[in-house]
Amino acid sequence: MNKQIIEYLSKYTVITKELEDIIAESTFFKNYKKGTILLSEGNLSNECFFVLKGCIRSYFFKEGEEKTIEFYTEEQVVTPANYGKSTPSKYYLECIEDTVLNVANPTIENEMFQKYPQLESLSRIIAEEIITKHQTSFTEFKTSNPEERYLHLLKTRPNIIQRAPQYQIASYLGIKPESLSRIKKRLMNKMNSSI
Amino acid sequence: MNKQIIEYLSKYTVITKELEDIIAESTFFKNYKKGTILLSEGNLSNECFFVLKGCIRSYFFKEGEEKTIEFYTEEQVVTPANYGKSTPSKYYLECIEDTVLNVANPTIENEMFQKYPQLESLSRIIAEEIITKHQTSFTEFKTSNPEERYLHLLKTRPNIIQRAPQYQIASYLGIKPESLSRIKKRLMNKMNSSI
DNA sequence: TTAACTTATTGACTTAAGTTAAGAAAAGCG
DNA sequence: CGCTTTTCTTAACTTAAGTCAATAAGTTAA
Numbered sequence: 001m002n003k004q005i006i007e008y009l010s011k012y013t014v015i016t017k018e019l020e021d022i023i024a025e026s027t028f029f030k031n032y033k034k035g036t037i038l039l040s041e042g043n044l045s046n047e048c049f050f051v052l053k054g055c056i057r058s059y060f061f062k063e064g065e066e067k068t069i070e071f072y073t074e075e076q077v078v079t080p081a082n083y084g085k086s087t088p089s090k091y092y093l094e095c096i097e098d099t100v101l102n103v104a105n106p107t108i109e110n111e112m113f114q115k116y117p118q119l120e121s122l123s124r125i126i127a128e129e130i131i132t133k134h135q136t137s138f139t140e141f142k143t144s145n146p147e148e149r150y151l152h153l154l155k156t157r158p159n160i161i162q163r164a165p166q167y168q169i170a171s172y173l174g175i176k177p178e179s180l181s182r183i184k185k186r187l188m189n190k191m192n193s194s195i
Numbered sequence: 196m197n198k199q200i201i202e203y204l205s206k207y208t209v210i211t212k213e214l215e216d217i218i219a220e221s222t223f224f225k226n227y228k229k230g231t232i233l234l235s236e237g238n239l240s241n242e243c244f245f246v247l248k249g250c251i252r253s254y255f256f257k258e259g260e261e262k263t264i265e266f267y268t269e270e271q272v273v274t275p276a277n278y279g280k281s282t283p284s285k286y287y288l289e290c291i292e293d294t295v296l297n298v299a300n301p302t303i304e305n306e307m308f309q310k311y312p313q314l315e316s317l318s319r320i321i322a323e324e325i326i327t328k329h330q331t332s333f334t335e336f337k338t339s340n341p342e343e344r345y346l347h348l349l350k351t352r353p354n355i356i357q358r359a360p361q362y363q364i365a366s367y368l369g370i371k372p373e374s375l376s377r378i379k380k381r382l383m384n385k386m387n388s389s390i
Numbered sequence: 391t392t393a394a395c396t397t398a399t400t401g402a403c404t405t406a407a408g409t410t411a412a413g414a415a416a417a418g419c420g
Numbered sequence: 421c422g423c424t425t426t427t428c429t430t431a432a433c434t435t436a437a438g439t440c441a442a443t444a445a446g447t448t449a450a
Contacts (some may be wrong), residue, residue: 060334067338069330081327113319117312120319124308127322132276134329135264139255142336142369143262145408146437166398174337179437181399186436340438341407360427374407376429381406 004052005102008075012125013118022119026112027104038093045080045089047103054099055163059171060091068172071096071160077126084109096164146175147183199247200297203270207320208313217314221307222299233288240275240284242298249294250358254366255286263367266291266355272321279304291359341370342378 002024009015009023029052032038039045041060049056051072058069058078069091072078082089084106113120140152150173154161161169170180197219204210204218224247227233234240236255244251246267253264253273264286267273277284279301308315335347345368349356356364365375 062338067334069334069337079323079326081330113316117315120312121308121315124315124319124322127319127326128274130326131274131322131329134326134333135276138329138333138336139262139264141333142264143257143366165396167396171338176438177398178400178439182437185399362427371408372428373409373430377407380429 004075005050008050009122009126012129013122019116019118019122022112022116026108027102030101030103032095032099032101034095034098036095036099038095039080039089040092041090042088044086045083046105048080048083048106048109049078049104050102051076051078052100052102054095054097054101055160056099056101057094057096057164057168058091059094059168066168066171068164068168071157071164071172073157073159073163077130096168141174146173146179147186149173149175150180150183151187199270200245203245204317204321207324208317214311214313214317217307217311221303222297225296225298227290227294227296229290229293231290231294233290234275234284235287236285237283239281240278241300243275243278243301243304244273244299245297246271246273247295247297249290249292249296250355251294251296252289252291252359252363253286254289254363261363261366263359263363266352266359266363266367268352268354268358272325291363336369341368341374342381344368344370345375345378346382 002020005023005027006015006020027050032054038047038049038056049072051074053074056072056078058072059066060069061067078093080089080093081091113123141149144152153169153173164172166180167177170177173180175183197215200218200222201210201215210218222245227249233242233244233251244267246269248269251267251273253267254261255264256262273288275284275288276286308318336344339347348364348368359367361375362372365372368375370378
């Protein structure tokens with residue numbers, strides 16, 4: 001099971017046997033049933049996650065409506081915004097499938113960072129990588145219209161569309177479910193008429 | 196001049212005199228005239244920046260149109276996506292005002308990280324902070340319409356609106372300049388009619 | 391298997407952003 | 421200072437997303 005994490009981390013640096021053991025020591029695995037809420041609005045967070053299998057969705061309520069912030073699937077890191085802080089969470093984390101996670105907590109993590117600076121170095125590199133990816137996604141979103149955003153999602157994360165209900169996809173794309181329904185229909189027509 | 200950086204870093208951890216010296220050693224200051232291009236599309240990047248005074252804009256071209264990605268002002272860190280990597284930049288960095296920057300490069304930075312793990316620790320913490328801020332901004336953007344986005348910018352970064360031309364603000368808000376012009380007019384009317 | 395509930399689609403209508411084009415205002419420069 | 425260039429505004433029109441409401445399709449559980 002640890003193989004997945006090591007493989008992920010190996011993209012960023014050489015993971016020695018020692019480092020591998022350190023990681024194994026400082027984290028643990030956990031299974032969650034579909035529908036499990038990992039974090040609720042208003043609550044503190046003392047866990048961050050690495051998705052081994054399944055899907056986590058972050059969402060919150062705005063004007064009474066559920067807004068999906070992000071979908072996290074295999075090989076993704078989920079660090080709640082208030083992880084290890086004393087501030088309440090502004091959003092929910094929910095397993096939208098049966099999910100297997102690798103879990104860490106700030107106390108052990110900080111101890112490990114103290115002991116093994118290489119581990120913190122790795123975290124820094126990964127954090128910077130995530131910043132870059134976020135900026136790319138944000139820019140893509142900003143410079144696209146809803147139809148283009150849907151096509152982009154279809155291209156870059158096709159399985160998300162299979163795994164999450166459409167009303168969740170819609171708010172993830174910043175539109176209403178009715179609009180997503182229409183966009184799909186419009187695209188179907190375009191496909192057919194171009195045959 | 197270094198005071199600004201130290202003050203900024205002090206938000207995240209205690210900056211000892213030693214650490215202060217380390218930072219002073221590993222970076223330098225530089226002045227740029229308005230209009231200076233710090234990084235061009237297609238080029239490599241060997242510098243990251245901390246804005247002491249002035250404003251940097253990142254932008255790129257999509258379908259022949261300039262799209263503003265971000266504005267960086269006083270006390271903000273600018274790390275190009277390809278900083279220290281061997282990949283070409285996808286965007287431009289331009290000083291839209293006379294600007295004073297604190298500049299670092301990856302070679303010295305990595306040396307310093309090796310020598311002073313506390314410095315890398317600080318970088319990790321700041322990087323994670325930036326991730327959280329990005330996610331908040333992205334979510335705000337996604338769940339707002341153009342008018343709300345403009346009002347949000349007016350509230351959170353009013354000086355940007357003074358400092359950048361409107362067509363740049365427009366693309367930053369993901370809309371056309373004509374639309375921003377109309378939004379402003381509409382808001383003026385609302386203001387007046389509510390007196 | 392049906393009944394209850396959730397999710398998705400469709401239609402009619404409203405609203406606002408995009409597009410194109412023209413002119414006004416402001417900024418930059420010789 | 422006046423001329424040029426850039427930026428901003430306005431208008432008319434098109435297009436697509438939001439809204440509201442009804443119905444259809446799919447899911448879940450008694």
